[in-house]
Amino acid sequence: MNIKPESTAVVVVDMQNGFCHPDGSLYAPASGEAVEPVAEVVSKARENDVQVVYTRDVHPPEQFDDAHYYDEFERWGEHVVEGSWEAEVVDELDVRDDDKVVVKHTYDAFQGTELESWLDAHQIDDLVFCGTLANVCVLHTAGSAGLRDFRPVVVEDALGYIDEEHRDYAVEHADWLFGETVTRDELEFV
Numbered sequence: 073m074n075i076k077p078e079s080t081a082v083v084v085v086d087m088q089n090g091f092c093h094p095d096g097s098l099y100a101p102a103s104g105e106a107v108e109p110v111a112e113v114v115s116k117a118r119e120n121d122v123q124v125v126y127t128r129d130v131h132p133p134e135q136f137d138d139a140h141y142y143d144e145f146e147r148w149g150e151h152v153v154e155g156s157w158e159a160e161v162v163d164e165l166d167v168r169d170d171d172k173v174v175v176k177h178t179y180d181a182f183q184g185t186e187l188e189s190w191l192d193a194h195q196i197d198d199l200v201f202c203g204t205l206a207n208v209c210v211l212h213t214a215g216s217a218g219l220r221d222f223r224p225v226v227v228e229d230a231l232g233y234i235d236e237e238h239r240d241y242a243v244e245h246a247d248w249l250f251g252e253t254v255t256r257d258e259l260e261f262v
Contacts, residue, residue: 073254075225077261081172081196082117083125083217084110085181085203085210087165090129090151090158092204092232097158098151102239103204103232107164110230112256113202114165120261123196125172127181128152129209130159135177142178179212188220198223200259204232206242218250225252227259 087110090096092103117124132154136143144151152159161167174187181187191199199222201214210231214224226246233239247253 073225073252073258073260075198075200075259075261077120077122079196080198080200080261081123081125081191081194082113082200082202083127083181083213084114084165085127085201085213086129086205087126087162087203087232088128088152088158089160089162090156092162096151098148100205100232100234102234102236106202106204106230106232107162109227109256110202111165113200113227113230113259116256116259116261117200122200122261123172123194124168125174125187126161126165126167127174127176127187127203127209127213128159128161129177130154130175131177144178179209180216181209181213182216182220191222196222198225200225200227200254202227202230206231206233206239211242211246214246215250223252224250225254225259227256228253229255 091098129152136145174185199217217224228243243253
């Protein structure tokens, strides 16, 4: 698979304390286990001068007060509240000053954010996705990328999930409908 470093970004989705740390309110063990594989993907990106983008799912406490239908607090309980420890990226991942950090308020990191315009301004066409949850924020953001004419590539063994079948579904769906999938070993920037 040919992924050009100069026109690619690695997108690390929601690797935050609330999802990946055992004390997080929505901790999933597989999300915690994904920290090391995600760090490997980030390391490979840095070695090849590939831009790294981190998304952070962050909810103002009042975000869903007037919701008609979309209410994540109702579905998941209160989580990754703005300004909280839960909303921070896990310490094991090295977020650097030259990384782009996108704060999002929905499953899709393109919805209501500057992500698309930032990617366009940096002439990035290909997006390599890793992070958590595979079938929620990763899948929705990767699908949204494809609809916006970015090339989404999902790193199937650098994903967090609640149930393994959820990850399998996300990987199969991404590969079938809008993108490509690779393993960490297959991922090469050339």
